[in-house]
Amino acid sequence: MNSVRAKKGGFTLIEVVIAMAISLIVLLAVGAVLVASHTRWNDAWEKVNLQQDASFVILELSKSIKEAASVTVEGEGKEIQVYDADGSWVKYTFDSDTDTFQYQIQDQSAQILIDGYVENLEFNVVDNRVEIDLTLKKDDEEVHLDSTVQMRNYGL
Numbered sequence: 001m002n003s004v005r006a007k008k009g010g011f012t013l014i015e016v017v018i019a020m021a022i023s024l025i026v027l028l029a030v031g032a033v034l035v036a037s038h039t040r041w042n043d044a045w046e047k048v049n050l051q052q053d054a055s056f057v058i059l060e061l062s063k064s065i066k067e068a069a070s071v072t073v074e075g076e077g078k079e080i081q082v083y084d085a086d087g088s089w090v091k092y093t094f095d096s097d098t099d100t101f102q103y104q105i106q107d108q109s110a111q112i113l114i115d116g117y118v119e120n121l122e123f124n125v126v127d128n129r130v131e132i133d134l135t136l137k138k139d140d141e142e143v144h145l146d147s148t149v150q151m152r153n154y155g156l
Contacts, residue, residue: 043141050136050143053114057101057134058147060113064090065130065149077122080130085153094121128154 011019061080065071069085078094091104101118104110119137123130132147 046138047141047143050117050138050141054134054136054143054145057113058132058145060103061092061130061132062147062149064092066152068151069153071125071130071151073123073125077124080123080125092123094118096120 064082067084068082070083072081072083073079074081075093078096079091081089081091083089089106092101093103093110094101099116099118100112101114101121102110102112114136117136117138119135119142120133121135122133124133125131128151130149130151132145132149134146135142135144137143
């Protein structure tokens with residue numbers, strides 16, 4: 001009998017351990033990239049949502065102000081009351097204590113447009129133009145919009 005053994009093909013224990021360590025490092029790197037990408041995606045999506053909310057508020061205000069015959073600003077520029085030609089009104093109010101923005105139509109209860117993340121909202125009236133300065137802030141994201149809206153029915 002031949003006492004010399006033939007070398008069998010396969011991996012040694014050291015080779016398997018090294019391969020597992022390299023695989024673990026690669027998996028950890030891929031996981032870190034995925035987590036970072038997901039975090040950036042969520043931050044970007046939060047900013048987009050804030051921009052949409054800010055645009056919605058500016059659009060609603062613009063529609064109301066364009067149709068207005070007159071407006072009055074109260075509360076150190078934090079409230080605006082918009083009057084139609086027939087005398088009916090809508091009042092928009094920013095509450096800095098609760099960071100909410102709401103509106104109230106004549107003879108109806110107030111409705112909240114944005115709750116909890118209005119950083120600042122100021123109105124200023126110059127002749128037949130209303131200047132709006134809006135800042136929304138949620139977590140670490142912030143959106144600032146300025147707009148000037150002209151009343152089409154001013155003085156009617």
